[in-house]
Amino acid sequence: MLPRVLLGTARIPDTDKVMHLYQSGDTFSIKIPGRGDLMNSRMHGSEKALAELACERIGDKPEARVLIGGLGMGFTLAAALAALGADAEVVVAELVPEVVTWNRTLIGAPAGHPLADRRAQVYAGDVADLIRREPRGFDAILMDVDNGPEALVRRENDWLYGRAGLESTRAALRPRGVLAVWSATPDRDFGKRLRQAGFDVREHTVRPHQAGKGPRHHVWIAGSNPAAKRGPRSRVER
Numbered sequence: 134m135l136p137r138v139l140l141g142t143a144r145i146p147d148t149d150k151v152m153h154l155y156q157s158g159d160t161f162s163i164k165i166p167g168r169g170d171l172m173n174s175r176m177h178g179s180e181k182a183l184a185e186l187a188c189e190r191i192g193d194k195p196e197a198r199v200l201i202g203g204l205g206m207g208f209t210l211a212a213a214l215a216a217l218g219a220d221a222e223v224v225v226a227e228l229v230p231e232v233v234t235w236n237r238t239l240i241g242a243p244a245g246h247p248l249a250d251r252r253a254q255v256y257a258g259d260v261a262d263l264i265r266r267e268p269r270g271f272d273a274i275l276m277d278v279d280n281g282p283e284a285l286v287r288r289e290n291d292w293l294y295g296r297a298g299l300e301s302t303r304a305a306l307r308p309r310g311v312l313a314v315w316s317a318t319p320d321r322d323f324g325k326r327l328r329q330a331g332f333d334v335r336e337h338t339v340r341p342h343q344a345g346k347g348p349r350h351h352v353w354i355a356g357s358n359p360a361a362k363r364g365p366r367s368r369v370e371r
């Protein structure tokens with residue numbers, strides 16, 4: 134077995150918790166002690182799918198503006214940049230400043246250094262700040278800050294998945310905008326909360342590995358204009 138080397142440690146703002154960055158061979162992982170992997174560079178198919186499913190919905194809209202909650206190892210950011218046009222802007226909010234530094238210096242290669250793309254902007258702080266601050270600001274909002282729609286990194290993240298946070302997120306979307314949320318596990322109640330906040334909802338199951346292998350992960354794609362397109366109340370697509 135390859136030795137695991139600790140490359141860095143960062144405090145999570147507003148908590149007494151830390152994050153560790155490890156390397157084992159050519160694999161990087163970010164872990165929160167006692168909570169396991171937050172992100173691992175070996176499994177990233179579903180983080181990529183989060184961006185692809187959302188960007189497919191906004192199509193080739195000119196000057197598309199996308200917000201990503203959570204840089205992690207940059208796979209969702211890289212996939213969004215690959216799917217969007219030359220005139221797009223992608224703002225990635227990252228709570229832990231060291232994660233941004235690690236992406237620039239140590240762990241950028243697996244995702245292809247997406248922060249070097251001139252269309253990518255970093256906001257070093259809470260994604261909720263931008264959601265509250267920019268009504269009608271984004272064509273798509275992609276959320277992967279915890280391991281699903283429940284606070285893991287910090288307690289305050291629960292606001293994002295409750296009624297008030299979802300209504301603010303809907304208000305931060307432009308007409309025909311889309312919210313996409315990643316999760317390691319299913320959550321029936323979350324689909325219900327999305328609909329109560331006024332979204333039309335489709336739930337996708339996606340795999341972490343290209344060959345369709347690994348555990349099933351979940352992505353909710355929630356449209357902000359439900360009246361414009363009536364369809365099934367919720368659909369699980371496999």
Ligand SMILES: C[S@@+](CC[C@H](N)C(=O)[O-])C[C@H]1O[C@@H](n2cnc3c(N)ncnc32)[C@H](O)[C@@H]1O
Binds near residue numbers: 205228232258278
């Ligand atoms: C699971 S990782 C994201 C993985 C990413 N999708 C990728 O492709 O590598 C979650 C990231 O969200 C960040 N985060 C957690 N809470 C946040 C918040 N409220 N605002 C912004 N970033 C947050 C964490 O520090 C971590 O870097």
